[in-house]
């Protein structure tokens with residue numbers, strides 16, 4: 607008999623990965639981390655559910671060749687066993703960490719773990735409910751990856767005496783319903799922006815290793831390659847139905863681009879100590895990530911946001927300041943801050959987009 611698998615990094619299916627996570631949930635629990643992960647605000651990661659039957663009906667034959675290549679690569683599983691601590695994992699001095707940095711970094715880890723796990727539960731549910739072999743296979747593979755990612759972040763949190771209870775979240779966190787097309791737009795973007803975020807930090811720390819204050823950043827390269835593949839899968843899914851990226855839907859694409867970029871900007875500006883420790887200016891970082899993401903999304907979206915437009919940066923800043931003022935405000939002050947935020951979003955959304963023709967073949971390779 608084989609020895610039982612002990613680590614989420616070695617799990618070959620999402621079910622295996624989650625069984626390991628659940629066993630760990632039972633051994634160790636941390637209310638603070640799980641409670642933080644339970645929050646459902648505009649800025650915290652949510653869990654999603656959708657019309658799984660509609661998604662199961664997707665026919666990928668029009669993108670068959672690209673599809674099979676992508677699935678083959680995911681089945682080969684180059685990152686199996688990667689997402690666990692090894693000799694490259696340096697000792698972390700949690701006690702000696704500056705309190706503000708520690709608070710923001712823990713918040714970053716919990717929020718990232720929740721986001722990874724959000725992908726895991728959605729993908730796993732699609733796999734469980736579907737009958738279409740192409741779809742269920744893809745979602746099984748993506749759920750496998752996300753379970754590993756979430757498990758690895760929990761390893762890092764464990765050293766700080768924290769753990770996001772994944773079993774509890776699955777059962778108790780609120781699920782938001784999104785129609786399949788909104789799932790494609792939102793998830794595709796979050797995978798691609800996830801890639802852009804991780805690779806930008808990885809390359810920055812490669813050039814400036816003195817800023818690497820925690821070992822988890824060493825794992826970001828392989829990590830972002832997983833997210834890149836997931837994004838490729840969603841690009842192919844969208845390619846099967848040209849309606850998804852034309853006509854009225856272009857306004858939805860613009861909406862999701864604006865909302866995802868703005869959310870990232872606001873969230874990152876809530877963590878000044880974290881970015882200072884990394885030696886990263888959050889405005890530079892945002893611009894860098896938006897530029898990369900925009901370039902990537904040209905593979906499938908007929909528009910990109912004009913982030914060089916004079917209204918862009920100014921209204922991002924306004925939106926972010928209004929958000930800061932909203933926290934803790936009550937009555938008329940809160941209302942004013944909400945109106946300011948809403949208006950800034952309108953001014954961002956109405957910036958004319960850049961239009962371009964999309965390529966015949968969707969597939970890209972990670973080049974950053």
Ligand SMILES: [Fe+2]
Pocket residue numbers: 722725751752755832833
């Ligand atoms: Fe992930």
Ligand SMILES: [Fe+2]
Pocket residue numbers: 725752797832833836
């Ligand atoms: Fe992913």
